[in-house]
Amino acid sequence: MVKTAARSIHDIQCWLTDMDGVLVHENQAIPGAAELIDYWRTNELRFLVLTNNSIYTPRDLRARLLASGLDVPEExxxxxxxxxxxxxxxxxxxxxxxxxxxxxxxxxxxxAGFIMTDQNPDYVVLGETRTYSFEAITKAIRLIEGGARFICTNPDATGPSAEGLLPATGAVAALISEATKHTPYVVGKPNPMMFRSALNRIDAHSETTAMIGDRMDTDIIAGMEAGLLTVLVHSGITSRDEVASFPFRPDTSYPSVAELHAELNAPLEQSEESE
Known part of the structure; x- marks a missing residue:
């Protein structure tokens, strides 16, 4: 394990965590995830589960997480x-x-008070869906050409499924961008804006907040740019061997959240002796 001298996981008062690859994988809880969430709730630590998935409402996601054995409140x-x-x-x-x-x-x-319309909209907003239609994409292209501003929820080009990769928001955004020559403003990870809005939601400060993620190119870089302690787990996308190919590093890393929970739950003196 590697960590910064300035702060460690024991200095953290608030936690942000990615969902897929960190807490769940293909609708199955990753070992240690339930225990980590219970630790946060028992110790009254503020936390948020972050996801670039824009398909589901928080209520939907809570139900899906419950089905996998993870009890995460909507809020x-x-x-x-x-x-x-x-x-x-x-x-x-x-x-x-x-x-x-x-x-x-x-x-x-x-x-948020917005009106959904295809008549003179201020914005074209592209999110995740499993039913992209040629008609809707054509309408979006024409509206952007007509002056609507192009917004995208997240940059992910592909998404996982039991059968393999699926084209995702970023891939469709690339299609629209090529047709219109307009690049969207992307709000989701790795845009630090998503992290700042999350910090505001739980009244957290970057100096005492950590981000747990499984991807160097989204979770870790965005957490780093937002000033958070970054925790990489190797239960998802980025393997231990791939870390060296990036020009930046996480503050600390673990095989999975099970090892992170074990260290958080250990007496501080014991944790320091093991390093």
């Missing part, structure tokens, strides 16, 4: 859809948007 889930809606509500309160996405995104935008 402890922060999605790219919520971050996008919050961003747009600050940019243009009561604005109008043409939306390609599902309930997680449309609900978040409605709750």
């Amino acid at each position: 402890n889930i922060w999605t790219s859809a919520l971050a996008t809606a919050e961003f747009l509500a600050r940019q243009q309160p009561g604005g109008r948007a043409f939306v390609i996405g599902e309930a997680g995104l449309t609900t978040a935008l409605h709750d």
Whole structure:
């Protein structure tokens, strides 16, 4: 394990964590995830589960996590859809948007006071969906050409499924960008804005907050740029051998959250002696 001299996991008062690859994998809880969440709740530590998935509402995601054995309250889930809606509500309160996405995104935008329309929208907002249509993409292209600003919930080009990779938001955004020559503003990870909005949500300070992730190119770089302690787990995308190929490093790393929980739960003196 490697960590910075300035702060360690024992200095952390608030936790942000990715979901897929850290807490769950293909709807199965990763060993140690339930224990880590119980540790946070028992010790009254503030935490948020972050995800770039904009398909589901926090209520939907809570139900999915419960089915995998993880008890995460709705208020402890922060999605790219919520971050996008919050961003747009600050940019243009009561604005109008043409939306390609599902309930997680449309609900978040409605709750933020936006009007969903294909008539003179201020924004075209692209999110995750399993039913991308040629008609909707064509409409988005024409609206952007007509002056609507292009917003994207997240940059992920592919998403996982039991059958293999699926094209995701970033891939469709690339199609629209190529047609319009307009690049979207992307709100979700690795944009540090998603992390700052998460910090505000739980009234946390970057100096005493950590980010747990399984990807160097999204979770770790964004956490680093937001000033958080970064914790990489090797239960998802980035393997231990791949870390050396990046020009930056996490503050600390573990095989999975099980080892992180074990160290958090150990007496501080014992943890220091093991390093």
